[in-house]
């Protein structure tokens with residue numbers, strides 16, 4: 001594991017963007033796994049700047065997002081598809097048919113999960129997976145549980161996650177109770193993983209993730225078993 005320390009959230013975004021830029025320059029046809037959340041916003045902003053300045057290009061890259069809420073259409077302002085369009089897809093030269101995200105608004109979610117896994121498989125799997133960290137140790141929306149799901153699946157969000165997400169919705173009753181998420185297997189099969197963690201509130205869970213026992217109660221702890229994990233954080237442990 002490599003541990004990279006950033007002074008603050010701003011430099012975390014810049015360092016993450018430079019890290020990803022190096023990967024794209026080395027492999028322009030990279031398959032990227034992408035997160036949402038407040039942590040990666042700075043990274044997307046700097047990547048867009050590097051792209052607009054012509055220093056990097058995503059024309060040959062492909063991206064797969066980790067997760068999406070069940071029941072929200074792609075145009076819903078709180079959907080992850082909307083977030084990605086707003087912060088990244090519309091700002092870089094990624095061809096429209098090179099981006100994918102699970103759909104949470106289709107009638108048959110089981111079919112959608114299979115479609116998503118097949119799309120990742122036929123792209124050759126994830127080359128570089130970027131992750132945020134949930135307050136309860138979730139990655140994507142793989143929540144603490146008695147077991148770990150390997151492939152894309154529908155998940156019931158925990159009360160803690162619903163509570164954490166309430167800040168984004170005007171009405172707490174409107175916070176989705178379920179999500180579609182890439183499974184832990186697809187994440188762990190990535191060649192490289194970059195975990196982004198920002199803010200004091202994540203100190204305890206980052207400690208458990210990196211140095212606690214590997215178990216399904218802290219899903220991110222499984223990252224300890226990955227051969228090429230980089231942790232970029234503004235928390236000094």
Ligand code: GLP
Nearest residue numbers: 035037038039132133134140141
């Ligand atoms: C959501 C996402 C996760 C993300 C987490 C942390 O639950 N499903 O993929 O890592 O939020 O978000 P933030 O960066 O806002 O703390």
